[in-house]
Amino acid sequence: MNFQPLWRYQDQLIEGVLITLALTLVAAIVGLVIGVAGAVALRGNFRPARMLVRSYIELFRNTPSLIQIFLIFFVLPSFGLKLPAFESAAVALSLYFGAYSVEIVRAGLDSIPKSQIEAGQCLGLTGWQVFRHIVLPPAMRNVYPAFTSQFVLLLLGTSLASQVAAGELFHVASFIESRTYRSFEVYAAICVIYFALVMAFKALFAVIDATAFRWPRRQ
Template sequence: MLPNFGLKLPAFEAAAVALSLYFGAYSVEIIRAGLDSVPKNQIEAGQCLGLSGWQVFRHILLPPALRNAYPAVTSQFVLLLLGTSLASQVAADELFHVAGFIESRTYRSFEVYAVICVVYFAMAMSFKALFAIIGLAAFRWPRRR
């Protein structure tokens, strides 16, 4: 749609902008849901203790909201990683595009796409493990008793 307004981007930049907008929109909604997940009585308790609005947000609202939203944000990141294969549709040089190029030269579809499948799987599992370690380190306090 941007070329209709006179803005023409190279393939990689167009894919980066589109995927950034996609990830940003979902992430904002996930963070909003995380903020809404904190019970209102905790916010009211902080206000009753005389905390300022910023202190209530920083000390009472933000930590449980981030803890609640963290799994969804990390899942969205892995989905974004897997969604980068859509960038090959605008001729951006990425993994799936390169696989299509190799497949067109060698005519070995199964082998090429099996390797790409393993690479995507390895990347997804690596990021999942990394995010699990970060989550355990960042959110050590108990959730509920």
């Protein structure tokens, strides 16, 4: 084993890590917005919206995310919409993460007792105020562990973007391996980097959980 040849590519590795983090954060933020909006639509009374959201969930949860990336990167240009590799991967992963987020947020909203909502209405709060201050905070706390787990899967899933030449970490690893022919060393190093990223985010999530959701839990 000889890891020395990898040091000359440290700048590319750092850039790959940054692109991986950017791709993950963009997909997570957009996916979370989709999740909240979709969950609200599922709980609404407008049936076409519920059917549309349900169809979206089934489509993106039951097809490989790699195919979704390919469809956006290779097929959409046929319809006049051509996106670069990073943007294509970001859109596909956002929609994929959003499909899971809808179900996670919906479960969190369903976990809030109806009496708690009625108490807010009795105080004269508007529907938005009840949702913003009474429903959403405890709902997000209830589903926070599921979100963090899905975020980790999203982070690891960004490696699929290498198939459309997005310059994330795994794509950089493939480039280095093709130059050094040190397959074991390259992919062992990449594995360590992914593991370190996941552990860092888990530590961050633990801090957020201890600070943002520190009010007493109902027994």
